[in-house]
Amino acid sequence: MSIIGLPIAVAILVVVIMLARKLGTIVVTFMSWRKSAIIAGVYLLGLILSVVIAAVLPNHGFGLMERSHTGGGIQKGNVWTTSYSIRTQKDFESQPGLYLNSRQTFKIDQRAVKLGFAPNPGHFQIYVEQKEADDGKIDVSTYSTPFYVGETDYTKLLQPPKVIFQDGLLVIEPVQQTLTLKLFKSNFTQSQFEGKNAVNLQNGLSSSFGWSEVLLRVPKSMKIDKGQNYLQYLDKD
Amino acid sequence: MSLNNNLLSIASRQYVYKLKANSSGVYSLIFIQVLALLFSLSGIQSMSSVSETLRVNVKYFSADIIISFTFIWIFFMSLRLTSINSKTMDFTLVTNRLSSHLSNIGLLLTTIIFGSISSSLMGFVLKIIMYFAFDRSQIGVNGFYPVFSDILLGIITTGLYMTLIASMGYLLGILIQIHVLFVVLYPAALFGLEKVNPQMLKLSFDFFASETSPLLFAIRIILSSLIVFSLSCLLSNRMEVRK
Amino acid sequence: MTVIQGENLTKSYGKTLALDNLTFQIEENKLTGLIGRNGAGKTTLLKLIAGYLKPSRGEINVFSHNPFDSLQVSANIIFIDNHMAFPTAFSLDDILTEVAHYYQNWNAKLAHGLFDYFSFNPKQRHGSLSKGNQSTFNMIIGLAARCPLTIFDEPTSGMDSAVRKDFYRALLKDYLEYPRTIILSSHLLSEVEDILEDILLLRDGTKCLHQSVLELKEYALGLKGPKQTVLERLKGQEILHTEEFAQGSLYAVIKNQGLTSQQFLKHEDLELLPVSLEDLCIYLTGNAKGGIDHVFKQ
Numbered sequence: 001m002s003i004i005g006l007p008i009a010v011a012i013l014v015v016v017i018m019l020a021r022k023l024g025t026i027v028v029t030f031m032s033w034r035k036s037a038i039i040a041g042v043y044l045l046g047l048i049l050s051v052v053i054a055a056v057l058p059n060h061g062f063g064l065m066e067r068s069h070t071g072g073g074i075q076k077g078n079v080w081t082t083s084y085s086i087r088t089q090k091d092f093e094s095q096p097g098l099y100l101n102s103r104q105t106f107k108i109d110q111r112a113v114k115l116g117f118a119p120n121p122g123h124f125q126i127y128v129e130q131k132e133a134d135d136g137k138i139d140v141s142t143y144s145t146p147f148y149v150g151e152t153d154y155t156k157l158l159q160p161p162k163v164i165f166q167d168g169l170l171v172i173e174p175v176q177q178t179l180t181l182k183l184f185k186s187n188f189t190q191s192q193f194e195g196k197n198a199v200n201l202q203n204g205l206s207s208s209f210g211w212s213e214v215l216l217r218v219p220k221s222m223k224i225d226k227g228q229n230y231l232q233y234l235d236k237d
Numbered sequence: 238m239s240l241n242n243n244l245l246s247i248a249s250r251q252y253v254y255k256l257k258a259n260s261s262g263v264y265s266l267i268f269i270q271v272l273a274l275l276f277s278l279s280g281i282q283s284m285s286s287v288s289e290t291l292r293v294n295v296k297y298f299s300a301d302i303i304i305s306f307t308f309i310w311i312f313f314m315s316l317r318l319t320s321i322n323s324k325t326m327d328f329t330l331v332t333n334r335l336s337s338h339l340s341n342i343g344l345l346l347t348t349i350i351f352g353s354i355s356s357s358l359m360g361f362v363l364k365i366i367m368y369f370a371f372d373r374s375q376i377g378v379n380g381f382y383p384v385f386s387d388i389l390l391g392i393i394t395t396g397l398y399m400t401l402i403a404s405m406g407y408l409l410g411i412l413i414q415i416h417v418l419f420v421v422l423y424p425a426a427l428f429g430l431e432k433v434n435p436q437m438l439k440l441s442f443d444f445f446a447s448e449t450s451p452l453l454f455a456i457r458i459i460l461s462s463l464i465v466f467s468l469s470c471l472l473s474n475r476m477e478v479r480k
Numbered sequence: 481m482t483v484i485q486g487e488n489l490t491k492s493y494g495k496t497l498a499l500d501n502l503t504f505q506i507e508e509n510k511l512t513g514l515i516g517r518n519g520a521g522k523t524t525l526l527k528l529i530a531g532y533l534k535p536s537r538g539e540i541n542v543f544s545h546n547p548f549d550s551l552q553v554s555a556n557i558i559f560i561d562n563h564m565a566f567p568t569a570f571s572l573d574d575i576l577t578e579v580a581h582y583y584q585n586w587n588a589k590l591a592h593g594l595f596d597y598f599s600f601n602p603k604q605r606h607g608s609l610s611k612g613n614q615s616t617f618n619m620i621i622g623l624a625a626r627c628p629l630t631i632f633d634e635p636t637s638g639m640d641s642a643v644r645k646d647f648y649r650a651l652l653k654d655y656l657e658y659p660r661t662i663i664l665s666s667h668l669l670s671e672v673e674d675i676l677e678d679i680l681l682l683r684d685g686t687k688c689l690h691q692s693v694l695e696l697k698e699y700a701l702g703l704k705g706p707k708q709t710v711l712e713r714l715k716g717q718e719i720l721h722t723e724e725f726a727q728g729s730l731y732a733v734i735k736n737q738g739l740t741s742q743q744f745l746k747h748e749d750l751e752l753l754p755v756s757l758e759d760l761c762i763y764l765t766g767n768a769k770g771g772i773d774h775v776f777k778q
Contacts, residue, residue: 032571
């Protein structure tokens with residue numbers, strides 16, 4: 001609830017509570033205090049039971065099993081600046097801001113030495129590394145930069161772009177994705193002591209978008225027609 | 238003439254009497270908590286953002302609405318305890334002003350315990366409903382399972398907030414008894430304060446809401462409530478009843 | 481022992497003076513009737529005794545304590561009027577059970593006996609009772625509580641005459657069985673004079689008289705006869721009330737100051753009439769203008 005909406009909400013609530021009190025006085029004329037006390041007890045027991053039930057419910061089926069990464073793993077850090085320092089595939093692997101979400105290998109005809117790109121709607125940062133040998137294979141790895149909602153990392157939920165190789169053309173298509181996340185927030189009476197109450201309520205909502213990056217590993221002698229894409233060649237080791 | 242009527246024994250008799258008399262309060266509490274639960278099912282905060290390839294809708298769920306409703310409920314409960322009608326009920330039987338206040342505070346504390354436990358636990362009913370009624374693949378497991386220490390902390394904090402709110406409601410009730418005009422004056426004073434010095438309200442709000450140490454928070458709330466309750470007692474000490 | 485002592489008791493509501501310099505005392509274990517016209521200050525006095533109100537001036541002591549905000553006094557008093565309030569959550573049955581915890585002399589047998597006698601429905605709520613039944617129920621509580629000081633403020637309002645008679649009978653019986661200080665305020669003196677021991681008569685917030693019923697019955701004499709004769713005969717006497725009838729006859733009430741009826745009966749025209757307590761109180765508290773007749777004379 002925002003601070004502006006609060007007075008309105010309170011006003012509505014006052015009316016609701018008046019009604020509830022009216023209800024109470026009506027109910028009370030045919031309920032003895034003993035029955036009321038029993039109902040209060042049953043209500044409380046029911047609530048305690050709900051905690052027990054919630055505790056024993058199996059956890060399969062949850063889509064978002066990801067726990068927030070604190071330290072290690074993918075960090076929210078400044079991926080953008082570090083990605084410029086990527087020089088080799090090893091850098092890619094060790095780059096903490098990137099998450100590998102697909103890896104495909106396409107066999108190519110030994111004689112075909114040219115690689116072109118299909119015009120595509122998505123603009124991807126494409127990195128190219130030339131392999132030591134002509135092994136007739138193109139390795140395509142797609143990575144994602146971190147995707148956070150609040151403090152929790154949901155990068156794994158992102159779908160990799162679709163990569164197809166046909167007729168000497170590499171097609172990289174972005175996948176339209178809609179994510180609906182239903183997340184639990186601790187009650188404000190609890191989160192207060194985690195230091196994120198009221199003062200920085202809005203901060204908790206910020207999210208960083210995940211962007212896809214594509215790494216191609218191509219045979220040594222392969223020629224590449226980059227088309228509209230900007231390619232960044234990685235240094236050979 | 239009997240002499241074994243000390244303050245505490247009378248106050249505790251009044252407390253039991255009032256507990257029974259006000260047991261119907263549980264209906265209005267259940268009513269508003271269930272109502273708040275229904276509101277909570279649509280999430281307490283939502284956010285969506287869109288990029289070329291990605292549309293993200295995030296909804297947050299918690300018992301915040303349930304707890305807030307319960308806060309307002311306790312405010313009106315404490316306000317009601319100071320009404321002429323309940324004063325008359327007290328003074329129909331054995332009482333003095335102090336024993337009446339003590340039993341009222343006792344009743345409020347009991348109500349607060351009930352309210353803080355129920356409002357904090359109601360969040361799990363929300364979670365169970367979501368577990369079965371919603372597409373579980375969209376639900377974040379994070380925070381689903383109860384953690385005992387968190388629940389306990391939540392209940393205590395909720396109870397402390399409710400104590401402060403109850404003391405404010407009680408004071409307002411007493412002020413209204415002194416003069417009806419306080420119905421208007423009380424919010425007007427707050428509004429005026431806001432106009433004159435906007436920082437004041439925020440500071441006093443932050444005084445409680447931004448305290449991150451549970452111990453300090455508890456001390457602040459307990460002291461403030463004590464002050465407000467004693468003020469109520471003092472103000473009503475010379476008031477005549479059943480005029 | 482003096483249970484209630486009032487010294488120069490004054491209570492004003494704004495500019496209206498409800499009690500004016502009232503000094504009185506009520507002894508232990510007496511059944512006192514507090515009598516007065518509407519607005520004489522009966523209820524104000526009773527509320528001062530119960531500690532609900534604070535005197536504007538003067539002092540009141542109940543069981544040698546200031547009753548205002550005194551738990552000690554409150555525990556020994558029960559104040560019965562038709563403004564008593566009980567929680568709506570309680571049925572009549574519940575109320576009898578709950579109230580019992582407050583009064584150590586509570587007589588549950590008496591309470592339930594009366595409750596059944598007046599055929600109350602145990603499940604009914606106090607608020608839904610008719611006015612008369614509320615008064616009856618409150619009276620049951622007042623009797624069963626057996627408080628050292630029991631105050632009934634207009635206890636019979638709304639009761640029908642059968643219930644009123646039952647109430648007075650029950651009051652007297654319980655009082656005899658368990659003597660205590662009882663104050664009964666009423667404006668229907670004729671109904672209560674048989675059970676009262678003392679009468680405290682208030683007029684405009686002041687004490688008009690405070691005497692035992694027996695003394696009060698001897699207080700005045702009524703004479704009826706031709707106007708001239710009566711006036712002549714009563715020269716020098718304190719006339720409390722006169723009333724003219726047709727054919728020049730006059731009825732006069734005088735204060736009985738050691739006069740014997742013989743002195744009057746010598747005169748054959750004169751007729752000696754008893755003065756009922758109720759009439760006496762009306763004459764004593766009436767305004768000097770000659771009563772309602774005065775209005776019609778003009």
